[in-house]
Amino acid sequence: MQIILCALIGYFFGNINPAFILSKLKGFDIRQRGSGNAGASNTVITIGKKAGLFVALFDxxxxxxxxxxxxxxxxxxxxxxxLSGACCIMGHIFPVLMKFHGGKGLASLGGTILAFNPVLFVILLLFEIILGFSLDYVCVVPVTGSLIFTLAYAIMTGDPVGTSILSVVSLVILFKHVENFKRIQNGTEAHISFLWKKDQEIARIRKNTND
Known part of the structure; x- marks a missing residue:
């Protein structure tokens, strides 16, 4: 019963989606614009940088x-x-309150890592910032981050149950980003440089989409 309650706490928190709430206050559903995901990166695209930062910090x-x-x-x-952090990620990705169509879990993954070990969080954050900006794609961050965290957790704790839980989460995150990698292949995935080259990125994506 305690394990179930632990999981439910995480899943409940995961269902609280600021990106969706902000978009509704603006008069639209964020899942019907931009990348179609209710997360921080799509909030930047559809609402703005400040809103995106708020959503990321909230998640x-x-x-x-x-x-x-x-x-x-x-x-x-x-x-x-x-367990609770993993269920929060799953609640963010598959929220029952939003008919199981939420975000992709990057910020909530970061929060789970931060709660587990702040030093590890800082190290992974710096590594992923370098990796993300080097490749100029956000989608590589949650995929590599979840895999590295799972490995680090296994080494640091020797806990097979927690490692198994994180392995499942990593697979889900990887699955949720398959479409992103397909868009990278055909040139329609937004670069991180969208933040300061919005018009150029939109033009590039439209051109590649039409081609």
Whole structure:
């Protein structure tokens, strides 16, 4: 029962989606514009940079909150933080309140890592910033980040249950980004440089889409 409650706490927090709420306040559904995902990167595209930053910080914070609440409520469960954080990610990706169509889990993954180990979070953040800007694509960050975190968690804790949970999450994140990699292949995936070259990126994507 405690394990179920731990999972439900995470999933409930994951269902709180600021990108969706902000878009509704603006009079549209964010899942019907831009990349079609209810997350920070699509918020930048459809609403703006400040809104995107708010969404990213909120999604990080909700995963931290879910992980720490579960940890303090159920200290006897060794993998409480990871289970609740993982369920928060899954709740963000597959929210029942949004008919299972949410975001892709990057910021919530970051929050789960932050709750587990702040030092590891900083190291992974710096690595992923370098990697993301080097390749100029956001989608490589959650895929590599989830895989590296799973490996790091396994080495640092030796916990097979938590590692298995994170492995499932990594596979889900990879699956959710298959379309992104397909768009990279055909030249229609937005670069990170969209942040400062919006018009050029939109023109490039439209051109490649028409071609």
């Amino acid at each position: 990080i914070a909700k995963a931290v909150a879910a992980s720490l609440i579960a940890y303090y409520l159920f200290p006897q469960i060794k993998f409480a933080k990871i």
